[in-house]
Amino acid sequence: MPKISDEKRAARRLQILEAAWTCFQKQGLHATTMSDIIVASKLSAGAVYSYFPSKEELILAAVTTSLSGLGERVAPIFAAPLPPERFIEAVAEAVARFTAREGYDLRRLALLGWSEAQRNEHLREVMRGYYLEFRARLADAVRRWKQTGEMRETASENDVAKVMLATILGFVVQSAILGDVAPKDLARGLRDIVRSEDADGR
Structure with missing residues (x-):
């Protein structure tokens, strides 16, 4: 059997993750089965299990892949000489662009990941590492x-x-649940808070 290229392997892995994200949004993490994901991926059971031997590993990969991808998107923003309010707006814009996908929204899936992290200690530690690193960059x-x-x-x-x-x-929470918050809202709100503090002399 010919060995598949790294590019093809990465594409198949993403194909499975796309199927998982779609199923998770429709049915939730726990109601979704590996069979559901296999059907949605249009791959064989053997192919899916060769990449992800269990649903727990697939959930972990779904979370880490989205966090890593978002981290790559916001990296240039940290390097740009932006004032605080423009910075927060740019990050929110990057989040909105990265998370809105055809068939699912990673902002809504983030809520499922945060919930799962309360019972899955390994997932919680992985997410904790990502967020601590991001906070250090902030x-x-x-x-x-x-x-x-x-x-x-x-x-x-x-x-x-x-x-x-x-x-x-x-x-992420407000845009996933309320749907009425835009990146510019954050910039204006932060600017108003800063001006209020300046006016009060604090």
Whole structure:
């Protein structure tokens, strides 16, 4: 049997993940079976199980693949000299573009992943690592804003990073459930908060 190329292997893996994401959104993580995913993928059971021996491994791959992909999308934003409000808007725009897919929305699936992480310790630790790394990068951005005078010198880098991460994750929740929040809303809200603090002299 000829060996398939790395490119073909990656394409098949993504094909299975696309099928899993579609099934998870329609039926939920626990109601979805491997049989459902096999049918949706249009591959043989042997092919699917050769990539993902269990649904738990498939769930883990679905979460880590989406987090890694999003991380690649936002990496250039961290490198750009953007003020805080434009930065948060750009990140939210990247999240919206990356997560909206044909047949499913990764923002809605993120809620399922967060719920699953409460019972799956391994998944929780993996997600924790991603979010801690992202928060550390946010703290670096805060440090840069302090140096350029775009944020007060007394601002706590870690505290501001936590607020910004909460804002980004909150954007995911609000857009998945309420559907009435846009990236520009975050930028305007953050700008108004900063101006209010400046006016109060705090």
